[in-house]
Amino acid sequence: MTTKRFTLDHLKGDLFGGVTAGIVALPLALAFGVQSGMGAIAGLYGAMILGVVAAIFGGTATQISGPTGPMTVISAMVVASAIEISGSLQEGMGIIIASFLLAGGFQILFGLMKIGKYIKYIPYPVLSGFMTGIGVIIIVFQIYPFLGHASIGGTIDVFRGIAEPLADFNAEAVFLGLFTVAIIYLFPKVTRSIPSTLVALVAATIVATLVSVFLKMQVPLIGDIPAGLPELQISEILKVDPGMAWTILEFAAMLAALGAIDSLLTSVIADNITKTRHNSNQELIGQGLGNMAAAVVGGLPGAGATMRTVVNVNAGGKTRLSGIIHGLLLVAILLGLSKYTSYIPLSVLAGILITVGIGIIDYKGLRHLKRVPRADAVVLVIVLLITVFGNLLHAVGVGVVLSSILFMKKSSDLAESGSSVKALAGFDGEKPWDDESSVERELHGKIYIKHIYGPMFFGFTSKFQELIKDLDTGVRVLVIRLDKVPYTDQSGIYALEEAITELQGKDVIVVLTGVQPQPLDMLKKIDIVPALIPEMHLFSTFEDCEVWLKHNLKGDGDGFAKIVEELHEVKKAKVAYRM
Numbered sequence: 001m002t003t004k005r006f007t008l009d010h011l012k013g014d015l016f017g018g019v020t021a022g023i024v025a026l027p028l029a030l031a032f033g034v035q036s037g038m039g040a041i042a043g044l045y046g047a048m049i050l051g052v053v054a055a056i057f058g059g060t061a062t063q064i065s066g067p068t069g070p071m072t073v074i075s076a077m078v079v080a081s082a083i084e085i086s087g088s089l090q091e092g093m094g095i096i097i098a099s100f101l102l103a104g105g106f107q108i109l110f111g112l113m114k115i116g117k118y119i120k121y122i123p124y125p126v127l128s129g130f131m132t133g134i135g136v137i138i139i140v141f142q143i144y145p146f147l148g149h150a151s152i153g154g155t156i157d158v159f160r161g162i163a164e165p166l167a168d169f170n171a172e173a174v175f176l177g178l179f180t181v182a183i184i185y186l187f188p189k190v191t192r193s194i195p196s197t198l199v200a201l202v203a204a205t206i207v208a209t210l211v212s213v214f215l216k217m218q219v220p221l222i223g224d225i226p227a228g229l230p231e232l233q234i235s236e237i238l239k240v241d242p243g244m245a246w247t248i249l250e251f252a253a254m255l256a257a258l259g260a261i262d263s264l265l266t267s268v269i270a271d272n273i274t275k276t277r278h279n280s281n282q283e284l285i286g287q288g289l290g291n292m293a294a295a296v297v298g299g300l301p302g303a304g305a306t307m308r309t310v311v312n313v314n315a316g317g318k319t320r321l322s323g324i325i326h327g328l329l330l331v332a333i334l335l336g337l338s339k340y341t342s343y344i345p346l347s348v349l350a351g352i353l354i355t356v357g358i359g360i361i362d363y364k365g366l367r368h369l370k371r372v373p374r375a376d377a378v379v380l381v382i383v384l385l386i387t388v389f390g391n392l393l394h395a396v397g398v399g400v401v402l403s404s405i406l407f408m409k410k411s412s413d414l415a416e417s418g419s420s421v422k423a424l425a426g427f428d429g430e431k432p433w434d435d436e437s438s439v440e441r442e443l444h445g446k447i448y449i450k451h452i453y454g455p456m457f458f459g460f461t462s463k464f465q466e467l468i469k470d471l472d473t474g475v476r477v478l479v480i481r482l483d484k485v486p487y488t489d490q491s492g493i494y495a496l497e498e499a500i501t502e503l504q505g506k507d508v509i510v511v512l513t514g515v516q517p518q519p520l521d522m523l524k525k526i527d528i529v530p531a532l533i534p535e536m537h538l539f540s541t542f543e544d545c546e547v548w549l550k551h552n553l554k555g556d557g558d559g560f561a562k563i564v565e566e567l568h569e570v571k572k573a574k575v576a577y578r579m
Helices: 011-036 040-057 068-084 089-112 116-121 125-141 153-158 163-165 171-189 195-212 234-239 244-273 281-296 306-314 323-341 346-360 363-367 374-389 392-416 434-442 459-469 490-505 517-525 544-555 558-573
Strands: 447-453 479-484 507-511
Touching: 011 068, 011 195, 011 306, 011 323, 011 346, 040 281, 040 323, 068 089, 068 125, 068 244, 068 346, 068 392, 089 234, 089 244, 089 281, 125 153, 125 346, 125 363, 125 374, 125 392, 125 459, 125 490, 153 374, 163 323, 171 195, 171 346, 195 323, 195 346, 234 281, 234 558, 244 281, 244 306, 244 392, 306 323, 374 392, 434 544, 490 507, 490 517, 507 544
Parallel strands: 447 479, 479 507
Antiparallel strands: none
8 A cells, every 4th residue: 555755634733843843943953053163054054955855755754854963063073174174164165065965875875775774783882872972072062162162173172171261261151051051941841832942042142132232241153144045065076186085985974874873763763653664765865865955055964853853743743744844944034034143142052052962862871881781881881982082983883893792702601501592582473382372272362472582682672672563452461471581681671661661551561471580680670670560470480470361361351450550550659760
């Protein structure tokens, strides 16, 4: 069955979603543009062009695309290197545009080669360390403008020279930055109907203008940005020295890889909210086309933006029309309000980006560092350090290689000790085991028994989540048999946690049988047991589970209803539990 790519069936929701996402995108686009070193206008060009093109050609109906924190960090590296090589931003535009353009081309190639499905095999500690590192970089890079000084390049350079801005900070700039951060975090307590970042941008800019007029105090401002539609800058590529080909190739590969990961992670989040399924390869093609279109007019590259996508869905967006409306709204703002952006203080944008950086940091992964297997914790910390102080692409590469080596060693150790690692993370087609025939016959349709073989590791998570989502709607209890699972890593335990949470939201009870020591220890350390699964729903043998199933599920189902009610009460009592 085919579905229409464009429809007006949800016009009202798409209109509200697109407009709301566009309003949220405006201050972020300006801030990312300034952070990149190309100016606020580059962020606005990237947001409006990528937003429209990716919405039209992408594979996620509700995705809102534009410059993001991770992509801007790498873009800033590209811009700084181009300026260092060429002597000025204008002289280095050829290198910058060529890098951005080729990055989009790589993403299209990724989609055509259908490698989007492989992104999900990146281990959780690698993604966690990388995203946390990106968040730290964004925060660190905003210290100088927050204090009223011009930005400098490089994380290490910021730490080396931090004494100067601290000793000679602009008090007005610091006040405006703090004022911005306070509004962003406090305004949602008043109302969520208006994006707090927009309120902070407008309010802080008005305060800055009043301070300048009446108190004669000055703070660094964005300055004038061009009005009107952007002009093609593709001719700049012709000025590039052929000897720069390898540098451009490296920059493009970094942008393309990160953009693919960033976009597809957002697509998964959109799927979870809307209960739909995106086309990962088509999404990569759409992102690639959007980034190429943005590059030829000097716009920043970007990716699927998680916060803007969630805002779009929550405001009613249901189809790709919402993404197009978001981009067109930014065009309208550029044409009608560009002259007013010159009054925006740089410290206000720094405050906005600091909150973005704080939001990107993966606190869940950091909070569990002492509880997850030591190998996972080591990988996360190494990736985090390389991301902050080294090369971002190298950070992901080193993390994936380390995770693979450590997993192979663990699998080898388990095999040598006699543990079954038959068909790693595989399933047996759900054929009943010998001890299941009785309960399967008596409770057919009410229960679903899942058999898992071998370690639950990072290559296993997506398959497990897909199978869980395909459960029949009539199933009341999911029995997960972990008899043959000797080990689970951080990715595996989080996949199990997500699946349990989703199923409990549908009033499906999840019980575990035969949990071995290491997985049980992990379940308790991460607080899945007892916060999500009460200990009464853990059975050492399937025979014990069978008695419980027959007692509660036979007859009129009162037993099942009581269990669901008790489970909800347990969850309410554990309000401090955080996913």
